[in-house]
Amino acid sequence: MSFPEEYVTLYLRLLRAAEKDDTRELYILHEQNSLLLHGPSLWGENENPLHVSCKHGSVRFVIEVLNLNPGLARRRRNSDGFSPMHVASANGHVEIVQVLADFDSKLCLVEDIEDRVPLHVAAMKGKGDAVRALVHACPESLRKLTCRGETALHVALKNHQTGAFIVLLEEIQKWKHEDLLNWKDIEGNTVLHIVTSRKLIQILELLLSLNLNSTNGTVMVDVNSINGRGYTPLDLHYETTANDMLAREIRIVLHDAGAVEGRSLNHLTAAAQPPPPQPSPPSTAESQLPQKLLPVKIRNSLLTVLIMAATFAFTSSNPPNYFNLQVVSDVKHPPPGLTLSSLVLGSKSNNQYRGIFYYMMFNIAGFLASMCAILVLVRPLPHSSVVSFVMVTMFIAYLLVVDKIMPSFSVILLGSLEISSTPLVWLSALAFIFCGFMISLLVKLFHGVYNRWKSSRGHA
Numbered sequence: 001m002s003f004p005e006e007y008v009t010l011y012l013r014l015l016r017a018a019e020k021d022d023t024r025e026l027y028i029l030h031e032q033n034s035l036l037l038h039g040p041s042l043w044g045e046n047e048n049p050l051h052v053s054c055k056h057g058s059v060r061f062v063i064e065v066l067n068l069n070p071g072l073a074r075r076r077r078n079s080d081g082f083s084p085m086h087v088a089s090a091n092g093h094v095e096i097v098q099v100l101a102d103f104d105s106k107l108c109l110v111e112d113i114e115d116r117v118p119l120h121v122a123a124m125k126g127k128g129d130a131v132r133a134l135v136h137a138c139p140e141s142l143r144k145l146t147c148r149g150e151t152a153l154h155v156a157l158k159n160h161q162t163g164a165f166i167v168l169l170e171e172i173q174k175w176k177h178e179d180l181l182n183w184k185d186i187e188g189n190t191v192l193h194i195v196t197s198r199k200l201i202q203i204l205e206l207l208l209s210l211n212l213n214s215t216n217g218t219v220m221v222d223v224n225s226i227n228g229r230g231y232t233p234l235d236l237h238y239e240t241t242a243n244d245m246l247a248r249e250i251r252i253v254l255h256d257a258g259a260v261e262g263r264s265l266n267h268l269t270a271a272a273q274p275p276p277p278q279p280s281p282p283s284t285a286e287s288q289l290p291q292k293l294l295p296v297k298i299r300n301s302l303l304t305v306l307i308m309a310a311t312f313a314f315t316s317s318n319p320p321n322y323f324n325l326q327v328v329s330d331v332k333h334p335p336p337g338l339t340l341s342s343l344v345l346g347s348k349s350n351n352q353y354r355g356i357f358y359y360m361m362f363n364i365a366g367f368l369a370s371m372c373a374i375l376v377l378v379r380p381l382p383h384s385s386v387v388s389f390v391m392v393t394m395f396i397a398y399l400l401v402v403d404k405i406m407p408s409f410s411v412i413l414l415g416s417l418e419i420s421s422t423p424l425v426w427l428s429a430l431a432f433i434f435c436g437f438m439i440s441l442l443v444k445l446f447h448g449v450y451n452r453w454k455s456s457r458g459h460a
Contacts, residue, residue, distance in 0.1 A: 011036055018049040018065075021058035030068060037069040047078045054088040059095045062088075066103055073100060073107060081113030082121070089118035089134060092127035101137030108138035115147040116155075123152040123168060126161035135171040142168075142177050149186040157194040162203055165191075169206070181207065181221050188228030189236075192221055196233040197240045201250050208257045223259045234259040252452065307374065356407055357425060364402065364429035369436075371395055 003011075010029055014036050017025035026049075029036055037049065050072040053061040062084075066073060073084055080086075085107040088096040097118070100107050109117055119141040122130040131152070134141055145151060150158070153172075156165040172180050182190055195204045210220035224232050231239070234254050237247070238261075371391055378387045403422060410418045 007033065007035070014049050015052050018052040018058055018061050019056045021053070021056070021061045023060050023064045026061060026064055026068075037065065037072065048072055050084045051078050051082070051087050054084045054093065054096050054100075055091055057091065057093040057096065059093075059099065062096050062099055066099070070103070073103060074110075077112070083107065083110045083112070083118075085110060085118045086112055086116075086121050089122040089127065089130045090125050092122070092125065092130045094129045094133050097130050097133045098137070101133070105138050108134055108141045109144065111144075115145065117141050117144045119144065119152045120146055120150070120155050123156040123161060123164045124159045126156075126159070126164045128164050128167040131164050131167045132171065135168075135175070139171075139175045139177070142172060142175065142180060149184065151180050151183050151185075151191075153180060153183075153191045154185050154189075154194065157191055157198070157200070157203070160198075162200060165203060166206070178210070178218075178220050181210070182225060184225070184227065186228075188226070190222065190225045190227075190233075192223065192225065192233045193227055193231070193236050196237040196250060196254065199237075199246055199250060201246060201253065204250060204253055208253065211257065223254065223257045224265050226262055226265065230262045232259065232262045232265060235262050248447075252448075307370075353409060357421070357428075360402070360406060360425045361428045361432060364426060365432045367398060368429060369433050 010033050013025065014029050016022075017029065050062065050065050052058075053065065077083055078087070082090070085097065085100050088100060108119065111117055112121070116124075119131060119134045122134055142152065146155065153165060153168050156162070156168060172178060181192075184190055192204070192207060195207065207221045208223070211223075214220055224234075226232055227236075234251075237250055237254065371394070375388055375391055406422050406425065409421045411421070411424055413419055
């Protein structure tokens with residue numbers, strides 16, 4: 001559509017007046033050509049003077065435009081699909097939001113091309129004051145959803161606007177809309193899923209405190225809600241975070257609130273249900289499901305590392321040639337002074353024996369620990385009995401290889417009591433595994449106590 005040059009000039013003056021909040025110029029231009037406010041926009045994107053004044057915070061100009069042509073507030077959208085109320089909300093112009101809401105509160109429910117109402121846009125941009133004004137003008141907008149099924153709470157968190165989220169949290173409590181905390185978007189995620197996956201520990205503690213402070217015992221926030229992938233918030237936390245200090249603190253907070261993993265929740269829920277009149281016997285896979293399983297990514301990663309370790313130990317069970325095995329194997333009895341202490345601590349006369357002893361001990365310990373860990377990880381999986389059988393046969397084969405290859409020599413334990421090299425190495429490997437297991441338990445226990453102490457200090 002082409003416009004006369006005079007109309008274009010006047011329209012540009014009107015837009016500049018809207019930017020500067022110049023109401024005097026508005027009325028001069030309106031007297032010269034009333035079509036400037038009632039006719040078509042100068043450009044196809046429908047950016048009318050009311051959009052411009054809402055964008056620049058020109059409050060007086062907005063009031064006068066509404067007096068001259070109220071329809072501009074209702075029927076026009078710009079190229080982004082925004083109404084004037086969307087524009088004012090996105091830019092945080094609270095006075096204009098209040099003017100438009102006083103003019104017509106239904107403007108708070110106008111949707112853009114993605115079904116977002118002005119409250120969604122204000123939350124997305126982090127405009128807390130505008131959020132509060134919109135909710136006061138139209139509490140119904142709290143329950144509006146975008147085309148992706150998102151509430152304003154979802155939108156604020158997904159755009160990292162924690163300040164706007166806190167304002168929304170205050171408002172939903174004021175207007176008794178706490179059920180929104182458990183609403184799910186199109187992917188099945190509640191706000192708690194988003195909070196845990198993004199490691200927002202302050203917001204997490206704020207949400208979980210609602211359960212603790214509930215006067216009538218109502219659970220405000222469901223800590224074990226399952227999303228579209230069957231994941232609870234704890235599952236998402238394990239999937240998306242590293243094992244750093246913040247991640248461990250979040251894990252402690254979730255566990256203290258009663259959070260569990262999705263598969264564990266399904267198992268407990270099924271167990272809590274009354275049995276059917278004629279129950280069918282459970283399948284092997286179902287009967288083997290434990291109450292807690294590692295998330296899939298973590299379990300697969302552990303299995304990969306353990307299998308590589310076991311494979312390396314199996315293939316390297318034959319000591320390298322530099323140990324001079326022929327010389328050692330020819331010795332029927334230990335040389336003078338080859339006691340257990342001298343073998344472990346080493347001396348110039350028995351360096352050959354000491355090297356073989358440590359090499360075989362660590363090799364056996366690594367293989368044995370890897371095999372046991374693999375058996376534990378595959379135990380809950382379908383057809384685990386087949387995998388267990390294969391692992392046992394591999395272990396027997398390894399045992400035979402070690403017995404064949406291990407050089408034969410003797411070590412004096414106490415007085416004249418001697419022990420051959422093969423059982424000594426196996427006993428040493430088992431002792432090494434046991435010590436490592438106990439140390440890891442102590443470290444984990446200490447770390448858990450430390451984190452709880454730190455968490456309690458943070459709450460205080």
